[in-house]
Amino acid sequence: MFCRFCKFVSGDVTMSWTSYSIFFKSIRTEKAAYLMNNFNKISFVVSRNIKKDNIKYFMKKVLGVAIYKIGIINVKSKQKRYKNVKGFQKSYKKAIISLNHKNLIKFFSIRNIK
Numbered sequence: 001m002f003c004r005f006c007k008f009v010s011g012d013v014t015m016s017w018t019s020y021s022i023f024f025k026s027i028r029t030e031k032a033a034y035l036m037n038n039f040n041k042i043s044f045v046v047s048r049n050i051k052k053d054n055i056k057y058f059m060k061k062v063l064g065v066a067i068y069k070i071g072i073i074n075v076k077s078k079q080k081r082y083k084n085v086k087g088f089q090k091s092y093k094k095a096i097i098s099l100n101h102k103n104l105i106k107f108f109s110i111r112n113i114k
Contacts, residue, residue: 022050022058027094035096046072046095055095069098 026032027043035041046055052070059065077091 022047022055024092040099040101042097042099044095044097046093048091048093050093050095055097059097066100066102067097068100071096071098 024045024047027045032043035043052072055070056067059067073094073096075092075094077088079086079088081087
């Protein structure tokens with residue numbers, strides 16, 4: 001396993017980036033909240049050139065969370081218009097990460113709110 005963001009150290013892969021270069025922001029929509037509460041899934045906007053293996057390694061090593069499955073979606077840009085000016089929204093890559101049943105990231109959890 002080799003990509004331009006990884007480097008080999010004694011046969012083991014170590015990351016040469018930080019969380020800020022992988023995950024740009026979390027997605028906070030009604031659908032993302034539904035997935036988080038009912039199916040234990042979290043959603044992020046990630047870097048366009050990141051792969052599933054790199055996300056899985058980072059989540060396991062840095063956050064200490066076991067991952068069940070990762071889904072990646074490339075969202076295409078949309079044409080928008082403001083008055084007479086036409087433009088495009090940026091395209092981005094979205095990652096939906098399924099955690100194991102026992103694992104939970106506390107700062108994403110809204111189950112304990114009363």
